[in-house]
Amino acid sequence: xxxxxCADVGSTFTKVAVVDLAGGGLVAAASVPTxxxxxxxxxxxxxxxxxxxxxxxxxxxxxxxxxxxxxxAVVGYEPLVTxxxxxxxxxxxxxxxxxxxxxxxxxxxxxxxxxxxxxxxxLVGGTDGGDAETLTHNATRLARARWxxxxxxxxxxxxxxxxxxxxxxxxxxxxxxxxxxxxxxxLSPVSAxxxxxxxxxxxxxxxxxxxxxxRFARLVRAATPxxxxxxxxxxxxxxxxxxxxxxxxGATTDVYSVLTPDERADGPGREVAGALWRARTVEGxxxxxxxxxxxxxxxxxxxxxxxxxxxALVAAAAVRAAxxxxxxxxxxxxxxxxxxxxxAATVAVRRHARGVGTGERAGRDLRDVRLLVGSGGVLRHxxxxxxxxxxxxxxxxxxxGWAVPRAARAVVDSDYVLAAAGLLAAEHxxxxxxxxxxxxxx
Numbered sequence: 001x002x003x004x005x006c007a008d009v010g011s012t013f014t015k016v017a018v019v020d021l022a023g024g025g026l027v028a029a030a031s032v033p034t035x036x037x038x039x040x041x042x043x044x045x046x047x048x049x050x051x052x053x054x055x056x057x058x059x060x061x062x063x064x065x066x067x068x069x070x071x072x073a074v075v076g077y078e079p080l081v082t083x084x085x086x087x088x089x090x091x092x093x094x095x096x097x098x099x100x101x102x103x104x105x106x107x108x109x110x111x112x113x114x115x116x117x118x119x120x121x122x123l124v125g126g127t128d129g130g131d132a133e134t135l136t137h138n139a140t141r142l143a144r145a146r147w148x149x150x151x152x153x154x155x156x157x158x159x160x161x162x163x164x165x166x167x168x169x170x171x172x173x174x175x176x177x178x179x180x181x182x183x184x185x186x187l188s189p190v191s192a193x194x195x196x197x198x199x200x201x202x203x204x205x206x207x208x209x210x211x212x213x214x215r216f217a218r219l220v221r222a223a224t225p226x227x228x229x230x231x232x233x234x235x236x237x238x239x240x241x242x243x244x245x246x247x248x249x250g251a252t253t254d255v256y257s258v259l260t261p262d263e264r265a266d267g268p269g270r271e272v273a274g275a276l277w278r279a280r281t282v283e284g285x286x287x288x289x290x291x292x293x294x295x296x297x298x299x300x301x302x303x304x305x306x307x308x309x310x311x312a313l314v315a316a317a318a319v320r321a322a323x324x325x326x327x328x329x330x331x332x333x334x335x336x337x338x339x340x341x342x343x344a345a346t347v348a349v350r351r352h353a354r355g356v357g358t359g360e361r362a363g364r365d366l367r368d369v370r371l372l373v374g375s376g377g378v379l380r381h382x383x384x385x386x387x388x389x390x391x392x393x394x395x396x397x398x399x400x401g402w403a404v405p406r407a408a409r410a411v412v413d414s415d416y417v418l419a420a421a422g423l424l425a426a427e428h429x430x431x432x433x434x435x436x437x438x439x440x441x442x
Contacts, residue, residue: 006420024434061423065224067208073118077125094226126156143170231422248376250289292317342393353402369405
């Protein structure tokens with residue numbers, strides 16, 4: 001049997017799936033704590049050994065979000081068009097977009113950019129043949145500021161090569177990509193997404209000092225959210241319809257959606273920043289452990305919490321935030337985990353659908369979603385009946401200001417195959433499709 005190791009080195013756990021490359025079946029799986037405190041390879045090698053492979057010579061496909069993943073800042077021409085287009089592209093590339101600036105960078109704007117501590121800056125601005133002054137100013141400003149964080153330049157093609165030379169001449173690591181917004185209303189993410197991925201692998205993984213040698217940097221092929229989004233795309237093709245994936249993690253809750261383009265994309269309501277039919281949003285204040293207090297705050301603001309349960313929720317969230325390794329030991333603890341998961345998922349999907357909290361002018365139309373997939377440890381390890389309240393909360397959320405899916409089937413990625421499918425998609429597409437197949441028929 002020809003197998004491959006597919007591994008996700010997360011901020012908390014390192015998860016390994018051994019996949020049959022011929023049939024796409026899951027042969028074995030294992031999970032161990034990520035060893036960020038020493039060397040992440042220790043945990044990765046331990047997880048592979050726990051999956052029963054030992055020192056076997058098989059191909060490894062690895063993604064990582066350890067050390068905080070990929071922090072991206074976007075600098076654009078103005079907030080509702082190119083900056084927003086850049087933000088969407090960054091999210092689709094698996095980045096945590098930690099800062100968005102629009103217009104000409106001045107002293108204060110540059111200070112804000114530095115304070116955000118991005119790993120990569122996506123510099124955009126102007127449609128092809130359109131405004132070039134703002135992009136030119138911002139690139140020149142970064143060059144004069146002795147900027148050393150890698151820059152992906154994906155703006156107006158008329159000045160792109162000239163500005164790349166200016167940045168490179170000042171010692172700024174720069175990668176050139178196609179314009180993310182070549183024309184008003186046309187979003188072109190593929191080239192910039194690929195460039196961000198290259199920069200992540202070349203600069204970010206090695207720069208986080210997660211491992212002492214170069215082996216880990218050679219093994220990693222993608223940021224984990226980027227791999228998952230690719231896996232979601234594979235799943236969408238297999239399912240043949242609109243779908244949403246909600247990944248409830250310890251620090252963030254990520255929502256991925258794949259929608260079928262239709263007449264809703266045209267006409268007077270079309271967004272000038274363009275639309276991504278494959279999209280991801282990250283809610284950094286919604287998580288089961290580090291960000292648990294943020295779940296309660298957001299749920300209260302959204303009027304999802306009854307007066308009588310607020311204090312108990314606050315207490316449960318505080319316990320989890322104080323001890324990110326917390327595992328419930330009794331039924332009451334699992335009930336509170338489930339309630340926090342339901343609130344995190346509901347608020348995250350509301351924001352994804354409405355655009356609230358993301359700076360977007362419009363959200364995502366999820367009415368035709370046919371498949372809702374849950375991920376994250378709280379859902380994967382839930383006992384019988386514990387996931388149902390989470391789905392009921394999301395699909396029954398008629399007070400959120402968005403249209404809920406009208407006929408969605410809910411499943412859990414209990415084997416954590418989406419990241420593995422995304423890692424295998426380019427080189428082993430048939431295995432990737434077979435791997436996600438059970439999710440379409442569960």
